Amino acid sequence: MSQLPATYGRAIWDGRRVLGSTFLLAFLxxxxxxxxxxxxxxxxxxxxxxxxxxxxxxxxWYVWANSIGNIPEVxxxxxxxxxxxxxxxxxxxxxxxxxxxxxxxxxxxxxSTLVLLPRMLPPIAFALGVAKLFYAxxxxxxxxxxxxxxxxxxxxxxLLVLSATFAGLDDRLIEAAEVCGSRPxxxxxxxxxxxxxxxxxxxxxxxxxxxxxxFTLTLLTYGPHTVTLPVKTYLVIGDGFVPVASAIxxxxxxxxxxxxxxxxxxxxxxxxxxxxxxx
Amino acid sequence: xxxxxxxxxxxLGGAGLxxxxxxxxxxxxxxxxxLLTPGxxxxxxxxxxxxxxxxxxxxxxxxxxxxxxxxxYASFLGDGKLVDAFFLSxxxxxxxTLFSILLSVPLALALRRPFRSNRAFRxxxxxxxxxxxxxxxxxxxxxxxxxxxxxxxIQLLPFVDGPIRIVFTIPGLxxxxxxxxxxxxxxxxxxxxxGIDPAIEEAAExxxxxxxxxxxxxxxxLAVPGILAGSVLTFIESFxxxxxxxxxxxxxxxxxxxxxxxxxxxxxxxxxxxxxxxMGVTQIVFLVTYFRLLRRRGWSER
Numbered sequence: 128m129s130q131l132p133a134t135y136g137r138a139i140w141d142g143r144r145v146l147g148s149t150f151l152l153a154f155l156x157x158x159x160x161x162x163x164x165x166x167x168x169x170x171x172x173x174x175x176x177x178x179x180x181x182x183x184x185x186x187x188w189y190v191w192a193n194s195i196g197n198i199p200e201v202x203x204x205x206x207x208x209x210x211x212x213x214x215x216x217x218x219x220x221x222x223x224x225x226x227x228x229x230x231x232x233x234x235x236x237x238x239s240t241l242v243l244l245p246r247m248l249p250p251i252a253f254a255l256g257v258a259k260l261f262y263a264x265x266x267x268x269x270x271x272x273x274x275x276x277x278x279x280x281x282x283x284x285x286l287l288v289l290s291a292t293f294a295g296l297d298d299r300l301i302e303a304a305e306v307c308g309s310r311p312x313x314x315x316x317x318x319x320x321x322x323x324x325x326x327x328x329x330x331x332x333x334x335x336x337x338x339x340x341x342f343t344l345t346l347l348t349y350g351p352h353t354v355t356l357p358v359k360t361y362l363v364i365g366d367g368f369v370p371v372a373s374a375i376x377x378x379x380x381x382x383x384x385x386x387x388x389x390x391x392x393x394x395x396x397x398x399x400x401x402x403x404x405x406x
Numbered sequence: 407x408x409x410x411x412x413x414x415x416x417x418l419g420g421a422g423l424x425x426x427x428x429x430x431x432x433x434x435x436x437x438x439x440x441l442l443t444p445g446x447x448x449x450x451x452x453x454x455x456x457x458x459x460x461x462x463x464x465x466x467x468x469x470x471x472x473x474x475x476x477x478x479y480a481s482f483l484g485d486g487k488l489v490d491a492f493f494l495s496x497x498x499x500x501x502x503t504l505f506s507i508l509l510s511v512p513l514a515l516a517l518r519r520p521f522r523s524n525r526a527f528r529x530x531x532x533x534x535x536x537x538x539x540x541x542x543x544x545x546x547x548x549x550x551x552x553x554x555x556x557x558x559x560i561q562l563l564p565f566v567d568g569p570i571r572i573v574f575t576i577p578g579l580x581x582x583x584x585x586x587x588x589x590x591x592x593x594x595x596x597x598x599x600x601g602i603d604p605a606i607e608e609a610a611e612x613x614x615x616x617x618x619x620x621x622x623x624x625x626x627x628l629a630v631p632g633i634l635a636g637s638v639l640t641f642i643e644s645f646x647x648x649x650x651x652x653x654x655x656x657x658x659x660x661x662x663x664x665x666x667x668x669x670x671x672x673x674x675x676x677x678x679x680x681x682x683x684x685m686g687v688t689q690i691v692f693l694v695t696y697f698r699l700l701r702r703r704g705w706s707e708r
Contacts, residue, residue: 147516151527154513157585158530160555161545162537168548177553177561177569223445230438241446245453247693249646251662252686255669255678256456259463279452286445340538342649347670357540357649364544364653373548376541383536387529 162380169373188374196359196371202378204270205339205355211274212338213331216285219278220330224289229296242283250280250343258347268350276348277338284337285330292326332389336382457686463679470676478680488664488681495660495685498576498651499644502583503591506640507633509584510592511626514599531593534586543653546582547573574656582654583644590639598632599625631700638696642689661685 168174169188171181192198226232245253257276258267266272296319304314320327342357349358356379363372466473482488517527534542550556552569560566572578602625610620648662655663661681669678 150512151516154509154527155530158533161542161549161585162533164548164555165541165545177558179555179558219444219448222441223443226438226441227445230441232438232442233435238442238446241449245449247642247690248457248686249642249648249662249689251646251648251665252682252689253453253456253460255463255665255675255682256459257452258670259459259675260456275452278448279456282445282448282452336536340540342538342540346666357538360540360544361649361653369544369548372544376538376544379538379541383538387532387536390532 165373165376168370169377188370191371192374201354201359207270208274209335209338212277213334215278216281216334220285220289224286225293227290228293242286245283254344254347261348267348268353273348273353276344277341281334281337288330292323296322336386339382460679460682463676464683468676478676482680491661491664499641501580502644503637503641505584506588506591507637509588510595514596518599531589535589539649543650547654587640587643591636594632594636598629602628
């Protein structure tokens with residue numbers, strides 16, 4: 128009995144704690160509610176009145192998205208484009224990342240600025256040039272062209288991650304392999320690649336999600352044959368079918384949430400900034 | 407290296423190594439050049455060339471690819487709507503940055519202490535960085551809309567009748583921008599606060615400073631470099647934001663949306679290019695002055 132009043136008193140008087148909890152709760156709602164309402168809206172068959180929940184539930188909007196929105200085709204485009212962006216980004220960034228990470232490079236400062244520059248300008252400010260160039264080369268409305276447009280954004284990131292990965296390799300392990308008589312190419316395949324694999328994989332995963340989510344550059348280079356999920360969402364909103372847009376959004380969310388789960392085990396706030404970009 | 411340990415620019419800086427065999431740092435410039443070619447060739451072709459094309463287009467007469475005229479800049483600056491768009495972009499970026507700081511500082515202070523769901527809240531900060539911006543736009547529009555949950559809740563209050571317009575207003579856009587771009591400020595503020603040596607805080611407490619005084623005179627001043635570094639990222643992301651204002655802006659069209667409308671819808675590519683140049687130059691000028699200022703104040707970390 129003697130403990131009860133004490134706890135009670137603390138709960139009442141610890142204003143700081145109450146304030147802190149309220150603040151965090153409000154923050155939680157502010158962040159999560161906009162995403163939760165997408166999920167509800169996508170399964171709300173009829174939801175027109177000012178009510179907190181739909182009047183009728185059903186998967187009708189997904190069926191709509193499938194038939195009218197032609198989602199299987201669009202999803203296929205999105206995945207193929209993202210996969211092509213991964214292959215191209217890695218093909219270009221692996222050798223250059225190696226050079227930046229492990230070799231003596233002249234004008235290093237200038238090259239670093241060059242890598243960072245695309246991230247310092249608003250994408251829309253050079254997207255016009257990309258569109259102009261791709262129209263001239265006939266790359267607009269091809270899967271390859273849209274993927275290449277995405278590489279504009281993903282290549283600098285892949286370079287940053289891979290050069291850091293290669294620079295961070297433990298020299299002693301490579302040295303040990305050499306000392307034990309391993310030939311260079313064997314060392315590369317059996318020592319260097321496995322050591323660098325986490326970095327290469329994280330670059331690949333990031334490039335994939337960025338391309339899958341990319342909107343600005345797709346909007347200026349897509350055509351009837353290369354509609355991707357984000358563009359489809361935009362077109363559907365423009366047509367006024369917001370619940371259908373919610374259904375497509377749910378499909379768009381899947382890879383991002385998977386990545387969030389992947390990284391949740393290792394959270395270092397300052398390190399995350401380098402790569403992730405929301406727009 | 408794990409996915410979460412993606413390094414920033416600093417990683418490009420130094421790599422001195424001395425190892426034997428294939429992996430020795432050789433001075434064979436040709437090999438280095440061959441290795442550098444794919445990556446920087448890609449950047450030159452996909453970024454520098456388009457940038458040059460935009461620049462060239464902006465000075466070319468209407469409908470042409472090259473030439474020299476200032477007409478595009480003149481018609482941009484002569485069009486009140488487009489000039490307003492420029493100032494709207496700046497206004498939104500400034501407001502979003504200020505409110506991001508106001509949200510991030512208390513949040514980082516709260517997350518600095520361990521509690522049960524601390525980790526979940528840290529994940530929550532990452533959410534806007536992972537969710538496609540267009541999906542966020544759909545959700546924010548639904549949630550803050552006239553019949554969205556936010557409005558329905560507001561209407562439960564007495565004295566409020568009828569929905570309050572939030573979507574398609576400037577306060578609404580600021581609300582959305584903060585949701586989307588505050589993580590940059592929050593993550594770097596959190597990192598800065600966690601980097602403070604606990605001994606400094608203890609010393610202040612032992613010396614008799616109240617919690618409030620410790621916060622104002624010790625913690626915040628030490629966190630300023632982090633807050634500023636994060637807020638500059640929030641600022642440039644807000645300034646360049648495109649998909650969210652496109653979907654949720656309504657009649658409020660910042661410069662990014664106007665560039666798209668003028669070039670891709672009205673097909674005035676040259677004028678759109680002139681607007682792109684103004685936008686890019688504004689951002690670069692902002693970044694350069696900002697970092698100059700930081701360095702002079704000794705707040706720069708780099």
